[in-house]
Amino acid sequence: MSSSGSVGPKVTQRLKHKLGFKSYEKPKDSTAREQQRKAAQVLDAEGRDVTPRPLCPTFLGVLPLDEIFSSKGSDRSKPTSSFADLLTSSSFLESTSQSSLSPKDSWTKETIDSLTLQDVNPNLPAPYKVPVKINRVEEDLTEDMLDEVVQKVITDRDTLTLLDLSLTHGVSEEAEDSNAVQERNVLYAELCRNRTNNDKYVDGATQTLNGMPKVKKIQTNKNIVVDEGATATNWDLHDSYCEQKKTPEAHEADIQDLTASTGKGQDRTAESISGDTGSTVSSLLEKCEDSFKARPDLEDVLMSDSFKSSLLVMERAVATNVLLAELAAYKNLPVLEDPDRTAEPGFGEQSDEDEEHLSTPTMKHLWVFVCDLTKGYKATSMAWSKKNSNILAVGYIAHDSKNPNPGLICCWSLKNPKWPERVYSCHSDVMSLDFSANNPSQLAVGMKDGSISIYSVNTEGETAFIASSREGSRKHLHPVMQVTWTKHQLKLSEKERQDVLVSVSIDGRITKWFLGGSGLDCIDLMKLKKIYDAKKKAAGGKKVEGNVLVPAIPALCFDFHPTEYGIYLVGTYDGLIHECSVSNNEQFLNTYKHHIGPVNHVEWSPFSPDVFLSCSSDWSMHLWQRGVSAPTMSFRSAYSEVHIAQWSSNSPALFAAIYKQWVEVWDLNSNIMFPTIVHHAAADVELTSLLFARDSDSVLVGDTEGQVTVYKLPNLRVGRTKKVESLDDIIQSVSSHRW
């Protein structure tokens, strides 16, 4: 009775008295709607009626109610509502102007013309004029009329069939068994027909008995509820997922390992790691864990691999803690003052430097690489790893010739000066070492018996040994003085330059090595032969025939040019320095002759091109320029053999020299006549090797005790007013002064 709410209370009461007057509401509705619709006629610009027609076909059913109402003479009561009830999608209007029930034909015409705008265009509701309707209704109904008993007959309308599938009974004609279905349908239809008057079929009635309901009660124990919480952390999910990926065989294999009591098995026992105190995290392996009650033993723990790696890390942590200040000084890092420990004086404070500036500069002793293994050896050669500047390889020679390991190689890390990371023993004294740049883990070693070995420092022990030239047919027969990895002359691109191992030996051969077949094989780059002085020949009157054996001259050192690959210098036993090229193995490009004694070390300057330094056992060092036959500068400060003279890799005018008992550091910026720093070794100790640190102002000195000491050079430029000159400028000034 939704519409009654809109009608006035008077009419509502009257309506309630009548039976079947519910339908009256609808006429009001319909009339109201009719008004709406009439009002909502669509007219185009020229006034033509273009109202859309109803979508559903009109129904030509009889309207019994209309007849009844029309007898009363009421205009209003021409309900189309009965239709409207049944067919909600459309409703039919009739003209209010009609006074009598129109015949069907006229009805249809009307209805066709009428609007059903409610359905078609719901956006145009005309306002529902309630008071007007009410008034109209009230006018027609008189009191007498209301008191009459009126009979209404409400009938159902014909069923509107939209789709009839009865013929097919749900099976399409194209289906395979449609014939069978249709037959059955026909049979069934016959059966139904026959049933009605047939004696075979008797209608009977049954009644099902309802069982008596019975209430039964039981009582159970209360379910014990336990709250269990688990934290699913990110990593636990990851671990479970990784475990799940493993095949069952792998699981079995792991369980086998458990019994073997290796450390691996232990990792599986505690998959449940507490995310926080109390709650445990579940994992797939807990069921495996229960079956194997392996309890980690002290031995198992200690022997496990992870324990060893933990120990390694821990040792480094402890060592760096102890050496914190020294390492910071090495790396030129400032040490933060610990506010809780103000009593200790800082290591690199400014006051120290100021004091030093006044007195002679000295090297600060930082720390020593020494361990029990190196006792009884002397350190002869050192090399930095090309890739990791923390790794230092040191070669040792045993003092005692009866030592079963006459040669030793130790790879030290800056983080732990008390124990080397790798220790390899060699069958012969180690004379020289070098790391490869291309394969940073390869270390080439030249030994006293003339053999060359390559080690891989990635692994420990015997597996590190890669190749040796011991079985080679053309190996050196004399001690190998120096090995070096140098860039190949041929290049594809700068990055692809391969490293080539070159060695120099006392037998006068400079050879290039490569890994062939079963070991190292070599090609001679140069053979040093004695150069006969032309004058001597003439004086002697003898001509040297071609098939006279020419003795080879021992070569003691060599160095490749840093930028021009393929050019190298060789220092020889008779004081000559030859400049040679890789491509020419017969002749020297140049010879520099000034030294009287054997040339112990030559080195190109890493900063100035074509400048090199040489030192020899004739107590002197010379600075040469390439192409100039006489040395540009000479340094002579002590009456002792110079073993090694090396350029600093940080400062262009700095180099250091090792004598037997002391180290000299020359700074050509400040003084070209005297060394800037002189450091004496302890009394019984001789110094045997020298190496500049690459990324720090430090110098490493090896001695006969097997110790490698790290010294920090003071900042020699502190307090200087002059600008630092490059080496070229110094040379220029020296050359100009000379002439």
Added chain:
Amino acid sequence: MKVDVEGTLKRIESYKGVIGTIVVNAEGIPIRSTLDNSTTVQYAGLLRHLAAMARSSVRDIDPQNDLTVLRIHSKKYEIMVAPENNYLLIVIQNPCE
């Protein structure tokens, strides 16, 4: 030469300022220690949970990462803990002795 576990442990203990080392097994029972029993038990019990929590945090951020060393630098000394699945290695050092 293989890493000599005993030798390494002895070497660690001989460094300057190292007060003690403790090895604790998975259940929290100290299996090797250079300190007295009560201190050992106290360290083991307290550090176990802290190391597990630190480890959980590191792995939560990236499950493929793992904690190697947890260093607690305090006023008086530094405690270094290396946690693993089945043991705990604790070293206490006073670096500025």
